[in-house]
Amino acid sequence: MAKVVITAVGSRGDTAPLIAIGTRLQDAGHDVTLSAMTIFEDLITGCGLRFVPHEVGTTTADLSAFEEIENPAKQLMEFMSPKGMRLAGENLLIALKDEPADVLLLSPFAELAGHPLAEARGIPSIGIRLQPMSTTGAFPPALMGTWSGGPAINRMAGRFGAGVIDRVYNNTVAHFRAQLGLPKVSARTLRRRRTEAGWPILHGFSPTVVPRPDDWRPGIDVTGYWWPPRPLNWEPPAELARFLDAGPPPMYIGFGSLPMPKAEAERVSALVALALHKAGVRGIVQAGWANLDVATDDVITIGEVPHDWLFDRVGAVAHACGAGTTGAGLRAGVPAVAIPYAGDQAFWARRLDMLGASAATVPFKKLTVDGLAAAITTAMTDADLRANAKAVAAKLAEEDGPGQVLRVVDRVTSTR
Known part of the structure; x- marks a missing residue:
């Protein structure tokens, strides 16, 4: 060898x-x-x-x-x-x-x-x-x-x-x-x-x-x-497990390794909180490298959690369309909201749209409460989007x- x-x-x-x-x-x-x-x-x-x-x-x-x-x-x-x-x-x-x-x-x-x-x-x-x-x-x-x-x-x-x-x-x-x-x-x-x-x-x-x-x-x-394996003996945080058990599948929102100055992270955190509230859905926000922080009765902020475990338990995913997160959402068979920022992210956002698995593409620099709320609502309720995402997931599993x-x-x- x-x-x-x-x-x-x-x-x-x-x-x-x-x-x-x-x-x-x-x-x-x-x-x-x-x-x-x-x-x-x-x-x-x-x-x-x-x-x-x-x-x-x-x-x-x-x-x-x-x-x-x-x-x-x-x-x-x-x-x-x-x-x-x-x-x-x-x-x-x-x-x-x-x-x-x-x-x-x-x-x-x-x-x-x-x-x-x-x-x-x-x-x-x-x-x-x-x-x-x-x-x-x-x-x-x-x-x-x-x-x-x-x-x-x-x-x-x-x-x-x-x-x-x-x-x-x-x-x-x-x-x-x-x-x-x-x-x-x-x-x-x-x-x-x-x-x-x-x-x-x-x-x-x-x-x-x-x-x-x-x-x-x-x-x-x-x-x-190349799906990342879970760390050996990994267990979900107790607070996250309780949140998931307490209601219907939530919306995931995260920007992964997208960096933000502190003031921008605070602005985005507030925008996400308002959009989730307007859409009337529960939410899981991943802090990521921006250190986002949203905490309400219906929203929890988490650190790093394996996407293969988490995305199987959410209703839809909103993210910046990094290559890995895009793939993880498709693997789980859940609709996406694409929020590309830079680099190759627009390319993957376009691929999600071509597959019929994206509720909307909302460029990060044009992100608004109303726009994000509308996209969240579509992602969480559109049956065709969900069927398309599940069809892709079946192919990826092979x-x-x-x-x-x-x-x-x-x-x-x-x-x-």
Whole structure:
């Protein structure tokens, strides 16, 4: 069996699905290590995996502390800048310096340092992604939103996006290559070499939600979702269990890892409370990284709770449409209210709408009490929405995303 090192650079949503991969590989006999930020140690070790910590950089050592930051959007931009990616990559290389590996599984933010590390060690690597970013005529890269200019324009957008990434991070990649004693090669040339070699890229979402584009090259695959396992011996908080037992299924509202300054979080908390009251439904609000706080007779605020447990007990879910939360709602077969903010969230909101599982798309920046209340009412009462969501859930239940990752890991390590 192989020694597998999985790298997770980012938020909980970027990390939790990789635990599903790790536990499946470990169950199959592989020796698995997952490297992620220190704040996720309990989440990872609680699922039985070996954990190696790394931080993302000196300016964003704890991405969960945005309530203490005046401008979280600026902080995120600093993290994604060449300087931020260099800091994150250097910390990852330090963390993995003495970690043996037969194969590296690289999340997107880990690729800049991970590709040179794999090359320097002479071992294979596999890309593990939660968003479709590879060039296709079917749609532009997910981070570009919901528009489509037709096959030619979409492909042009994909090539343009890849070119921008290569130009922006070219010097960052060169720094890691020099640090590891590798010859100087441009990021563009390295990308072309990976394409020609059929470097495997695996996507952890369902082909029911995003079918694999016919024009993707061999080696780029859609495996099905990677559902995060529950921590060993996990039990629901007693207060939450009592709340659920005390009345009909409530509405879930949460924004996950979306950062907000304290004043904005207070505004959103008040808006959510009023919208739930106007809709006349009970609510569960997840505090998330924004530290939302809503407490009334009919609303409870919770911390982190496994979505596979919670979403089976709610009537509908309202969220920012991160890839993982979108999938979790579909897995539970409950209607959604899409509240996208930035990045790939509008892409997933559009997918929910195309599946007929979304009551409405209400962009976060246009969120109002009346608009949210109306969407909540539709999500909680529309029988067609519920039937569509349950039909999707039935298809997702037939898939085995981690099993497909296991097969690729077995293939690339068996040839060494």
